[in-house]
Amino acid sequence: MLNLRFSEFEFECGTDEAGRGCLAGPVTAAAVMLPQDFNLELLNDSKKLSEKTREKLKPFIEELSVTFAVTHLGPNIIDEINILNASIQAMKESIFKLKPTPNYIIVDGNRFKPVENIPHSTIIKGDSKYMSIAAASVLAKTYRDAFMNKIHEEFPMYNWKQNKGYPTKEHRAAIKKYGPCKYHRMTFKLLED
Secondary structure (H helix, E strand, C coil): ECCCCCCCCCCCCEEEEEECCCCEECCEEEECCCCCCCHHHHCCCCHHHCCHHHHHHHHHHHCCCCCEEEEEEEEHHHHHCCCCHHHHHHHHHHHHHHCCCCCCEEEECCCCCCCEEEEEEEEECCHCEEHHHHHHHHHHHHHHHHHHHHHHHHHHHHHHHCCCCCCHHHHHHHHHHHHCCEEEEECCCCCCC
């Protein structure tokens, strides 16, 4: 069972991102604030859940959370400021959208930049330890997958519906055959040597 709280603060939010290792599409972050009585048994790190389970959890998280927000940052921003900075920026933008404003932030991973004067803690594997980070990981993943499914219609040859922009053999073969498109991250190694 995941922990509900890390701090003693009432308005604690968890944040996480999805799509850092992809060759195409946005990096997507979510921030989620949960009520004191929150309980969702299936909830876990989105990477440990099937797509079906993530889709099943999404409406419950949205309905039961105090507040949540999701942010996509596209390939042009990723190429401009690099993927780590874009991931942090997307998480920060999601946090800024939350009402009420959180008074404590817990972040999946080990890197973050302060959001105004709100205290924060980075937690390695936080998405498998704390419910709010796990909930943020599920929202980030489901919203990003939906985005990739949508742009798949525009560029079906890359099969993003299947690979979601990750560097699969098939995705790289399609880049080699058709070249990159506007959704590809040009600072990433799109082809293997």
